Amino acid sequence: MxxxxxxxxxxxxxxxxxxxxxxxxxxxxxxxxxxxxxxxxxxxxxxxxxxxxxxxxxxxxxxxxxxxxxxxxxxxxxxxxxxxxxxxxxxxxxxxxxxxxxxxxxxxxxxxxxxxxxxxxxxxxxxxxxxxxxxxxxxxxxxxxxxxxxxxxxxxxxxxxxxxxxxxxxxxxxxxxxxxxxLNKEMPGHVANRLQAALAREVYYLVAEDVLSAADVDDALSWGPGLRWGIMGNMLLNHLAGGAGGIEHAMHQLGGPMAAWWKTLGSPDMTPEFQRKLVDSVHAEVGARSIEALAAERDELLIGLIELRRRSEAVDPHKVAAT
Missing domain, CATH: 3.40.50.720 (NAD(P)-binding Rossmann-like Domain)
Known part of the structure; x- marks a missing residue:
């Protein structure tokens, strides 16, 4: 019972x-x-x-x-x-x-x-x-x-x-x-961590390959797709990317190019040298800021975003129903 x-x-x-x-x-x-x-x-x-x-x-x-x-x-x-x-x-x-x-x-x-x-x-x-x-x-x-x-x-x-x-x-x-x-099926790392791991693999690869610094890759994420991800997930954003044609048009237009990009994504090895390069780049980004200061900045922005999303859900019954 x-x-x-x-x-x-x-x-x-x-x-x-x-x-x-x-x-x-x-x-x-x-x-x-x-x-x-x-x-x-x-x-x-x-x-x-x-x-x-x-x-x-x-x-x-x-x-x-x-x-x-x-x-x-x-x-x-x-x-x-x-x-x-x-x-x-x-x-x-x-x-x-x-x-x-x-x-x-x-x-x-x-x-x-x-x-x-x-x-x-x-x-x-x-x-x-x-x-x-x-x-x-x-x-x-x-x-x-x-x-x-x-x-x-x-x-x-x-x-x-x-x-x-x-x-x-x-x-x-x-x-x-x-x-x-x-989650309907068990997966090592569950889902959210797997999503993070997939993104982290490419982030680490780009930094290690000197495509850009840790600071610039963080800006690319937090001031680009990260802003959108704080509002909607990947699938809904793909639906919007298709314009009036929605997800169907997005898959037709973007599916091929995206599949081509997948073939060029990095698969780095976590060697000591590879890790040291990432660590040095992160410390250059952090500068004199402490862990406590960074955490406080993160939490303040998180609270603001949560408050904003709550206000949005309060006036949109579809968002409430979706939860």
Whole structure:
């Protein structure tokens, strides 16, 4: 029977960059959050992150009851997950680690509790082999960094994940304002990271081949297609590119030239020399700017874009329906 019990308490396993950002997101949506991590300074680091993220979350809108005081930290795994309705796992990207962790969680948790992994590329079919009792409640819920700002969550089950778990996970993520998409098939790296990887391959190739610098390729992306991608995806933009003829005309006119370009795309090897060239070009672009300053610039622009898109959706019912 499909479990419709609301998810009000979330356990966070792993409080690094992704886990801490998830914690901030869940707290902003009025949920109770219990976090656990074995790192010595994990609790202090987590609370600093949440405090720093809170002004942005306030600007985007807090849910009734949202409070940083609803965050609890517990080093003991069993105590941390006790009473949780969903577990968001953010452990190291190692299959052996995740399989052992899922074995522990499977034995600790009630069968109704969803175990969602933030894994950026490992297939759930491989992870859930560690959960012999109830593999059907294990699912990928992969966010995009930083999760407290970027709405995307990729949801995909493994071969033994139940349809009920997938639907419940999607409903939960949507209920907290995420743009949850369902992947019908498992793919290494899921979808968004594969798209990034395809683009990164050509970016790295162009820089390494001295076609242009890291600064110029970043400008080419962020001031060209990147501006459009912040509004619409590739397929809708292709539809617009066809003018009155739409996607049909775009495929007829642009399909051939694009296929010809594909044949010239680079396939670079990640040799130490290749990586050093990329690193040096990036540092030349960064200059004296700190990681913190760059992240602050990114977040401010992200918030502005999210606010703009929200206003657009508020006046366009077709966009709301599409979500």
């Amino acid at each position: 499909f479990n419709t019990k609301p998810i009000r308490k979330v356990a966070i396993i792993g409080t690094g960059v992704i886990g801490a950002s998830w914690a901030a997101q869940f707290l902003a949506k009025g949920l109770d959050v219990v976090a656990t991590d074995v790192a010595p300074d994990a609790e202090a680091s987590l609370r600093r992150f949440v405090k720093a993220a809170w002004p942005a979350l306030e600007r985007l809108g807090l849910a009734p009851g949202a409070s940083q005081s609803r965050l609890t930290f517990c080093r003991d795994l069993a105590a941390a997950v006790a009473g949780a309705h969903l577990v968001q796992e953010n452990g190291p990207e190692r299959l052996d680690f995740k399989q052992q962790l899922y074995k522990q969680l499977d034995e600790l948790l009630h069968p109704d509790v969803i175990i969602a992994s933030s894994s950026s590329g490992i297939k759930m079919s491989d992870i859930q082999s560690g959960a012999a009792l109830h593999p059907e409640r294990c699912v990928i819920g992969h966010p995009f960094n930083p999760p407290h700002l970027i709405p995307l969550v990729e949801v995909v089950g493994g071969t033994r994940t139940s349809e009920q778990t997938i639907q419940r996970a999607i409903a939960f993520y949507k209920s907290i304002g995420k743009k949850a998409i369902r």
